[in-house]
Each structure stands twice: as structure tokens, then as C-alpha cells.
Amino acid sequence: MLKVARSGFYQWLHKPLSDRAIEDERLLGLIRASYAASGGVYGAPRVFADLREVGECCGRHRVARLMRIHKIRALRGYKKPRHIAGRPAILAPNTLNRGFTVERPDQAWVTDITYLRTWQGWLYLAVVVDLYSRKVVGWSMKPTLAKELALDALLMAVWRRRPRVPVLVHSDQGSQYGSDAWRRFCTAHNLEPSMSRRGNCWDNAVAESFFSSLKKERIKKRIYKTRELARADVFDYIEVFYNRTRRHSHLGDVSPEAFEQASK
Numbered sequence: 519m520l521k522v523a524r525s526g527f528y529q530w531l532h533k534p535l536s537d538r539a540i541e542d543e544r545l546l547g548l549i550r551a552s553y554a555a556s557g558g559v560y561g562a563p564r565v566f567a568d569l570r571e572v573g574e575c576c577g578r579h580r581v582a583r584l585m586r587i588h589k590i591r592a593l594r595g596y597k598k599p600r601h602i603a604g605r606p607a608i609l610a611p612n613t614l615n616r617g618f619t620v621e622r623p624d625q626a627w628v629t630d631i632t633y634l635r636t637w638q639g640w641l642y643l644a645v646v647v648d649l650y651s652r653k654v655v656g657w658s659m660k661p662t663l664a665k666e667l668a669l670d671a672l673l674m675a676v677w678r679r680r681p682r683v684p685v686l687v688h689s690d691q692g693s694q695y696g697s698d699a700w701r702r703f704c705t706a707h708n709l710e711p712s713m714s715r716r717g718n719c720w721d722n723a724v725a726e727s728f729f730s731s732l733k734k735e736r737i738k739k740r741i742y743k744t745r746e747l748a749r750a751d752v753f754d755y756i757e758v759f760y761n762r763t764r765r766h767s768h769l770g771d772v773s774p775e776a777f778e779q780a781s782k
Contacts (some may be wrong), residue, residue: 559735567771615713630725644671653774668694
């Protein structure tokens, strides 16, 4: 009636799942482990990179298919970062001019400011990112947009990296970056300021991209109960996950720290 061969029927009784189905179940376990380790922010390309790193010989499309069937998808939150800027007292030329690919560490840094929601009010975050490895080399969090927010992030970057040659520091035209204090700090520490054109977020796309990843992968439209909880969570994202672990597509799917170590 079913047009099934007798031998095939008894083989199915002995082994209900095919070899490929059994292999899919094994791969699915590894996919779930990689996804969980990323905090639910990895999609198929980065999960695939994890599997290849541990020696699995599966295809990218197979990983994507299994994730799609089992509804394993990267968790996303904010779709578009908010641009915060004021009018600078001192304008710097756009020396970087979207030259986001550099040949060595501490050749060019980008910096920007974003906001985080808490029930105690806004918490503002400033970061400094090295364009060579996309590593966050400096950051600062404060409840106000005073110029010290940007200066403290840059101070951390200088203290950590101790550059021996001049570094180009690119920002938007926010008032914090056009202040006399910012200019004097840059002069004292052998830094050359560069500024985006007015209202052009693409001129500082790398910093904007980091904020987008932070809000999509960790904050996910959450409103933190206190500023301290927000500080702790952002610290964990930057120092524990992003710099050390998170795979970056621009770096060939390795983390910023792994990229810098490999290039030494």
C-alpha cells in the first residue's frame, strides 16, 4: 500500500534517523552552546566561525539552516543610535576623512558619546576606539555631558596605550570636542584632533557602529534601575565580552585583543 521496500522498512525500524539527521542533532548542540556563550547576540556567521575554530567541518549555510529551523536568531534592540552633538568653540579639519582602515595600532582613534536610560536619569558613555583593531581603548561614564566625560575617556586611552608617535583623534563636532580643554589636552599628549563634517554621522561610522552593537547586543531597549547597574553592565560588555571575546567581522571574525596579539 505504501510502496515501501521490505528491507527499507526494517532498516528504518533499526535506525529511525539518518546519518545526516544524527549529525544535525550534534551540530545543533554546538550551535546552542556558541549562541548561549555570546549572550544570544551571535548570528549564523559568528556561530559558524566558532564551530570552525574548534575543528568542525560544516558549511555556513548548514549552520544558518539549523538556526532558522530551530528559531535561533541574534537578539536585537535599538535600530538606530541617537546622535548627540553641540556647537564646538574650536573646529578641527576632517583629517581622517573616513580613512577607517589603518596599518598599525595607535595610528588613529575615533571617539564619540551616547546615552543610556536609567530610572535615575540619563547615563552618558564616551568611548575611544583604536581603528586598527576596533578595540575600545578608553571609556568614561557620567550623569552629565560635561567636557570631563570626553576627557576622561581620552585620558584612559593615553594611559593604557602610551603612544610614542602622534595619534589622530577623530570626533564629531560636539561641544566637548571643540573645547579649549580638549585642544590643550591633545597638544600636551601628542594627539592631533580631527572632526567630522557638521551633522554627518558617516564620518564617524566606526564609533557609531560600536554604539549600535552595544545597544543591540547588550542593552536591548532596557531601562536600568540605577546608574550603577548600567555602569556594571556596560563595563562587562566592553572589557569582558567586546574587547576579549566578541568576533568582529572587520577583523576576520576574531576579537580585537586576539587580532592585536596575532599582529605582534
